[in-house]
Amino acid sequence: MQWFSILAIYGLLWILSAFLVMPIGLRTPDESGDEVGAGHADSAPVNFRPRVIVLRATLLAAVLFVLYYENYVNGWITLADLNFFGDPPVKDLGY
Incomplete structure (x- = not known):
């Protein structure tokens, strides 16, 4: 995985976490x-405290990114695992 991809994914996870x-x-x-x-x-x-929100979001994003990266490396959940509807039907085109 490239460093820019790591940074982009972490940034998305940080916004979600925030x-x-x-x-x-x-x-x-x-x-x-x-x-x-x-x-x-x-x-x-x-009692809005932005520093606490930033700290919590950073920690949660780090945990989520570690889980994402471990899944990326080890392949625990793949796209095939997320296919809940099975393979699409094959059409007979009559060739």
């Missing part, structure tokens, strides 16, 4: 008992 871990631990003003300021949405989190 969206997966972003809502973990966030609280709205209703949940924390804080007052909503003028001009702020009621659903806006009061």
